[in-house]
Amino acid sequence: MPKYIVYEQPISERIRVFLRLESLFDQMSYHERGGSSWDSAAVLSGILDVKALFSRSDLKIEIVKELDRQIATLGKLVKSPEVNREQLDKTLKEFERLAKRLYVLPSQQGPQRNEF
Incomplete structure (x- = not known):
């Protein structure tokens, strides 16, 4: 069985964005374990x-x-005896x-200033 999964032309922009987020979080997680200044720069770039x-x-x-779709799908498995409840x-x-944490976050509307 191959170790890597290859994604070719995801169907929608939503899926492409989710895959991009997954990739960024994986990269940050990898570089977070490193101790060099290059690793720190890579984490900051990812952020x-x-x-x-x-x-x-x-x-x-x-x-x-x-998240709501996943909750609904997984909720259907509650009655299945084969599932680890x-x-x-x-x-x-x-x-x-x-989902609740994301729901209460304010949405950014219009141009935003990036301040640190």
Whole structure:
């Protein structure tokens, strides 16, 4: 079985953005373990790239919708005897917690100033 999964031309912009976020978080996680100044620069670059993606007002909405879809899909497994109920409940609670946190975050509308 191949170790890597190759994604070719995702169907929608939403999926492309999700894959980009996944890639950025993986890169930051990798460089976070390094101790060099190059690793620190790579993590900072990743943070700025994620911030740029999140400056889009529709991204928060899309992530909340996707979490809601996942919660609905996983919720259907509650009655299945083959499912580890404890793990499923833990996952559902985490998804619900994340969706609530995202829902209360203010959306960025219009041009934003980047201040540090």
